[in-house]
Amino acid sequence: MAHDQSPLARPFPALPAIAGVTLRVARAGYKDWGRCDLTYAELAEGTAVAGVFTRNVCCSSEVELGRENVAQGRARALVVNAGNSNAFTGYRGREAVEQIMAQVADHLGCPPDQVFVSSTGVIGVPLPKDKARAGVSAALKAAPCSWEDAANTIGTTDTFAKGAVATAIVGGKTVTLAAIIKGSGMIAPDMATMLGYIFTDCAIAPGFLQELLSAANARTFSCITVDSDTSTSDTVLAFATGKAGNQQLNCGGCPGADAFAAALEDVCRQLAHLVVRDGEGAQKFITVSVTGAVSDESARRVGLAIANSPLVKTAIAGEDANWGRVVMAVGKAGEPADRDKLSIGFGGTWAARDGQPLAAYDEAPVAAHLKGREIAIEVDLGLGAGRAVVWTCDLTHGYIAINADYRS
Amino acid sequence: MAHDQSPLARPFPALPAIAGVTLRVARAGYKDWGRCDLTYAELAEGTAVAGVFTRNVCCSSEVELGRENVAQGRARALVVNAGNSNAFTGYRGREAVEQIMAQVADHLGCPPDQVFVSSTGVIGVPLPKDKARAGVSAALKAAPCSWEDAANTIGTTDTFAKGAVATAIVGGKTVTLAAIIKGSGMIAPDMATMLGYIFTDCAIAPGFLQELLSAANARTFSCITVDSDTSTSDTVLAFATGKAGNQQLNCGGCPGADAFAAALEDVCRQLAHLVVRDGEGAQKFITVSVTGAVSDESARRVGLAIANSPLVKTAIAGEDANWGRVVMAVGKAGEPADRDKLSIGFGGTWAARDGQPLAAYDEAPVAAHLKGREIAIEVDLGLGAGRAVVWTCDLTHGYIAINADYRS
Numbered sequence: 001m002a003h004d005q006s007p008l009a010r011p012f013p014a015l016p017a018i019a020g021v022t023l024r025v026a027r028a029g030y031k032d033w034g035r036c037d038l039t040y041a042e043l044a045e046g047t048a049v050a051g052v053f054t055r056n057v058c059c060s061s062e063v064e065l066g067r068e069n070v071a072q073g074r075a076r077a078l079v080v081n082a083g084n085s086n087a088f089t090g091y092r093g094r095e096a097v098e099q100i101m102a103q104v105a106d107h108l109g110c111p112p113d114q115v116f117v118s119s120t121g122v123i124g125v126p127l128p129k130d131k132a133r134a135g136v137s138a139a140l141k142a143a144p145c146s147w148e149d150a151a152n153t154i155g156t157t158d159t160f161a162k163g164a165v166a167t168a169i170v171g172g173k174t175v176t177l178a179a180i181i182k183g184s185g186m187i188a189p190d191m192a193t194m195l196g197y198i199f200t201d202c203a204i205a206p207g208f209l210q211e212l213l214s215a216a217n218a219r220t221f222s223c224i225t226v227d228s229d230t231s232t233s234d235t236v237l238a239f240a241t242g243k244a245g246n247q248q249l250n251c252g253g254c255p256g257a258d259a260f261a262a263a264l265e266d267v268c269r270q271l272a273h274l275v276v277r278d279g280e281g282a283q284k285f286i287t288v289s290v291t292g293a294v295s296d297e298s299a300r301r302v303g304l305a306i307a308n309s310p311l312v313k314t315a316i317a318g319e320d321a322n323w324g325r326v327v328m329a330v331g332k333a334g335e336p337a338d339r340d341k342l343s344i345g346f347g348g349t350w351a352a353r354d355g356q357p358l359a360a361y362d363e364a365p366v367a368a369h370l371k372g373r374e375i376a377i378e379v380d381l382g383l384g385a386g387r388a389v390v391w392t393c394d395l396t397h398g399y400i401a402i403n404a405d406y407r408s
Numbered sequence: 409m410a411h412d413q414s415p416l417a418r419p420f421p422a423l424p425a426i427a428g429v430t431l432r433v434a435r436a437g438y439k440d441w442g443r444c445d446l447t448y449a450e451l452a453e454g455t456a457v458a459g460v461f462t463r464n465v466c467c468s469s470e471v472e473l474g475r476e477n478v479a480q481g482r483a484r485a486l487v488v489n490a491g492n493s494n495a496f497t498g499y500r501g502r503e504a505v506e507q508i509m510a511q512v513a514d515h516l517g518c519p520p521d522q523v524f525v526s527s528t529g530v531i532g533v534p535l536p537k538d539k540a541r542a543g544v545s546a547a548l549k550a551a552p553c554s555w556e557d558a559a560n561t562i563g564t565t566d567t568f569a570k571g572a573v574a575t576a577i578v579g580g581k582t583v584t585l586a587a588i589i590k591g592s593g594m595i596a597p598d599m600a601t602m603l604g605y606i607f608t609d610c611a612i613a614p615g616f617l618q619e620l621l622s623a624a625n626a627r628t629f630s631c632i633t634v635d636s637d638t639s640t641s642d643t644v645l646a647f648a649t650g651k652a653g654n655q656q657l658n659c660g661g662c663p664g665a666d667a668f669a670a671a672l673e674d675v676c677r678q679l680a681h682l683v684v685r686d687g688e689g690a691q692k693f694i695t696v697s698v699t700g701a702v703s704d705e706s707a708r709r710v711g712l713a714i715a716n717s718p719l720v721k722t723a724i725a726g727e728d729a730n731w732g733r734v735v736m737a738v739g740k741a742g743e744p745a746d747r748d749k750l751s752i753g754f755g756g757t758w759a760a761r762d763g764q765p766l767a768a769y770d771e772a773p774v775a776a777h778l779k780g781r782e783i784a785i786e787v788d789l790g791l792g793a794g795r796a797v798v799w800t801c802d803l804t805h806g807y808i809a810i811n812a813d814y815r816s
Contacts, residue, residue, distance in 0.1 A: 058739030331466030
């Protein structure tokens with residue numbers, strides 16, 4: 001099945017080459033869909049790697065092995081299979097991943113734990129070893145391809161290719177980050193999951209890259225939701241080839257570390273937004289800003305309770321300034337809140353202040369705001385200095401159509 | 409707006425009179441809907457009361473005052489306003505509730521804290537004091553009405569009147585429980601919330617009634633979900649007039665206490681199921697049975713993660729035996745689970761055992777089961793003896809239509 005392109009889609013950006021990264025795609029034929037479905041990225045020797053993975057305890061072998069392998073900090077290759085997530089497939093699934101790692105390691109002459117594998121698609125079907133072997137062989141011989149080719153090849157039910165770019169000056173050298181991602185629901189195990197890959201030429205120690213990636217993740221990927229369902233395969237990996245010529249970044253005090261961290265977070269935020277923009281059935285991109293919480297983490301949890309509420313999401317779909325549903329979502333979040341200090345606004349106009357509807361509430365600008373594609377919900381808890389921003393999309397007939405109106 | 413009756417509706421049962429309980433309804437005119445919207449139940453002197461209330465921290469004044477007043481254990485009257493929830497209305501909302509309590513207490517010659525008030529409907533609009541005063545006056549003079557009249561009058565967007573009955577033998581006397589409830593989403597602040605009232609002639613001490621109600625609540629109302637959104641006004645009250653002539657129940661060791669507890673839980677479960685059967689847009693009633701968890705509470709949390717998953721609920725709506733989505737929901741629940749010990753079934757047929765799809769899986773009986781109205785999902789975690797049953801409905805276009813396709 002194919003879906004129309006999301007009305008919130010963004011054109012694929014112009015991504016520069018990253019020294020030390022070569023991309024190739026091939027057709028493994030995991031599904032009968034007549035397109036490339038295996039992506040291979042070869043990475044220069046000495047490339048640093050960091051990763052964040054799903055917290056779903058029923059995770060795939062790819063996630064288990066990726067989490068183990070990130071610990072040693074070095075990567076020579078990435079293989080992404082599209083059309084089969086290989087999740088919930090027991091020992092047979094794990095054998096298929098280990099076969100791919102061994103095949104690529106043999107080709108490159110590197111340890112197998114420097115080969116990272118991701119898979120996305122149907123679950124419960126072990127990744128076919130013969131198709132994987134032939135697909136990897138074909139990819140190793142294929143001509144290099146573009147970022148957009150790779151972005152399209154890792155996708156499944158995505159309605160548009162997603163990429164992001166940023167640069168930073170590190171010790172007088174310009175370092176570049178180029179990144180691609182796929183994802184359309186936080187999960188739809190028949191077909192979709194969130195996989196993101198960031199490539200940079202920056203020279204950076206693996207442990208410090210992991211520290212910066214985890215921090216950026218907490219403010220970006222951990223602040224988006226499409227449908228509250230957490231994938232068994234979600235993975236974001238960052239690869240740093242070290243070819244930019246900068247002095248290696250090792251810690252927060254290094255010159256340029258702040259600039260690199262900001263660029264990394266910028267790329268992560270761009271990627272996270274693109275996933276929301278391709279959210280299943282999405283018609284509106286919603287930014288929920290929470291201030292006045294007792295802590296930043298408390299603000300994030302309140303924001304996610306709002307962003308995950310089906311009643312808030314359907315109200316936005318209906319262009320309805322239903323601040324009562326926002327009050328309800330704040331109250332059910334399980335975080336400190338005082339009904340009589342709570343304020344709610346839309347697009348910069350307060351609808352309720354200090355626990356009561358505003359007598360002077362002017363609904364006209366709010367109604368106009370809600371007719372747009374980009375919606376802002378503002379919540380002030382009136383308790384402290386904690387703040388967070390969370391992003392989501394609305395809940396529409398399109399979501400039901402994608403997830404209920406067909407048989408797997 | 410009016411919706412078609414739920415396909416899962418049940419006829420209103422024959423409820424007997426409960427000695428010591430008199431019902432009356434009146435038209436307060438909270439909304440312009442040409443029907444009674446104020447329900448009044450007068451209770452014999454000495455009636456014991458117990459209650460459970462929403463945990464939403466942005467709760468209404470009705471909930472705050474009800475929680476305070478239940479502590480003293482006695483009730484003489486209940487007033488339920490439909491069409492205005494009076495939530496998020498600050499001190500003006502609280503004044504309106506206190507006015508009703510004072511008016512009824514003055515009429516009955518009882519302390520105001522023996523008058524219980526609930527309200528359901530739009531939020532953010534203080535309950536109009538003049539309409540409340542006139543409505544209560546009219547109710548106090550009205551002729552007694554039937555259970556079904558009362559059940560219809562407390563409803564808002566409910567598509568059918570909901571009642572339940574049970575009996576128990578307590579010390580040689582038959583005691584009867586009659587109960588009504590309203591609710592269609594766990595919350596839809598424009599119009600709906602869950603309010604349930606149980607009346608019995610049993611003689612029972614208030615503290616023991618509270619203990620039994622809290623226990624029954626944990627296995628019934630706390631085990632249902634329509635849309636994961638927790639109301640600001642949810643309330644269940646139990647009133648015991650003591651007119652059955654049994655020796656007062658004071659503790660679990662009293663003769664008949666077990667029978668009464670079972671009847672109370674039976675009534676609570678009937679009411680809870682009726683709310684799910686009127687879930688917004690519901691086409692299928694889903695029973696999720698979780699076994700093999702490390703504890704009963706862990707099993708309940710896993711069950712609710714499944715029952716709240718939009719992807720599981722849309723799969724059932726699509727009559728799709730998508731056990732992969734069940735695996736995902738188990739994994740995201742935050743409870744102990746081992747992917748390789750997990751088993752998933754539908755309607756008594758296992759689809760996956762011990763972390764892998766069953767080679768001999770016969771989809772035909774599962775497909776037939778999923779075409780019905782009553783769906784069973786079985787999950788065995790393979791870890792311990794903890795078990796729970798949770799009830800929900802599917803997620804359909806009807807839910808979106810009710811909650812998004814109109815302006816408040």
